[in-house]
Amino acid sequence: MDLKEIQNLIKFVAKSGASEVKLEMDDVKITIRTGSDNDTTIVQQVPMHAAPVVQQQAPAPAAPAAPAEQAPxxxxxxxxxxxxxxxxxxxxxxxxxxxxxxxxxxxxxxxxxxxxxxxxxxxxxxxxxxxxxxxxxxxxxxxxxxxxxxxxxxxxxxx
Incomplete structure (x- = not known):
């Protein structure tokens, strides 16, 4: 799974309103959590014989918040x-x-x-x-x- 696919998955999960999604494949395990603090956490784990665990935290996009305020x-x-x-x-x-x-x-x-x-x-x-x-x-x-x-x-x- 490449970076672009992971980014698309993050965007899809953010739009869907799901609080947590786990995806496990042969060599990759991804957990995406969206919390009330507007942070999206991505945890990607690869097998022990490969690279170490990569953790990345990215703030939720600010753009969706602005239209929500302008919605009325x-x-x-x-x-x-x-x-x-x-x-x-x-x-x-x-x-x-x-x-x-x-x-x-x-x-x-x-x-x-x-x-x-x-x-x-x-x-x-x-x-x-x-x-x-x-x-x-x-x-x-x-x-x-x-x-x-x-x-x-x-x-x-x-x-």
């Missing part, structure tokens, strides 16, 4: 919009397949029952349909990103 301001602007949320945990896809166009773009008029995206969960692709009619104002998730239950996916202007 955009929430007031977005209050007229309907938020479409993920009904399941999985991987969010904007297209039915890599060679097809996206289901919806910003500005697309949608009707109740239109397919907005698919979420893959356990090798099953679940079409997510709109429960409202209106116009897509904002896509809140990047393509091929993991999503949690009840995570906002789209903002729709119902007017």
């Amino acid at each position: 301001v955009p929430a007031n602007d977005d209050s007229k919009y309907v938020t479409i949320k993920s009904p399941i945990i999985g991987t969010f896809y904007r297209k039915p397949s890599p060679d097809k166009p996206v289901f919806v773009e910003v500005g697309t008029d949608i009707k109740e029952g239109d397919v907005l995206c698919v979420i893959e969960a356990m090798k099953l692709f679940n079409e997510i349909e709109s429960e409202v009619s209106g116009k897509i104002v904002k896509v809140l998730v990047d393509d091929s990103s993991p999503v949690e239950f009840d995570q906002p996916l789209f903002l729709v202007d119902p007017s």
Whole structure:
């Protein structure tokens, strides 16, 4: 496992809200803990015959804290919009397949029952349909990103 994969794993764990994740492979053992003190601790251990234990502490990124404080301001602007949320945990896809166009773009008029995206969960692709009619104002998730239950996916202007 290289450094970039470890960094991506740390980012994923931080976004997921998990407090601790352990990953053990043949030659590597990694534990990632996120605590209330906003520190992420990474412990990577390799077999005794190889290198010694490497410990690294990195403060949690300050950037997520700043938007959290500013959240009430955009929430007031977005209050007229309907938020479409993920009904399941999985991987969010904007297209039915890599060679097809996206289901919806910003500005697309949608009707109740239109397919907005698919979420893959356990090798099953679940079409997510709109429960409202209106116009897509904002896509809140990047393509091929993991999503949690009840995570906002789209903002729709119902007017």
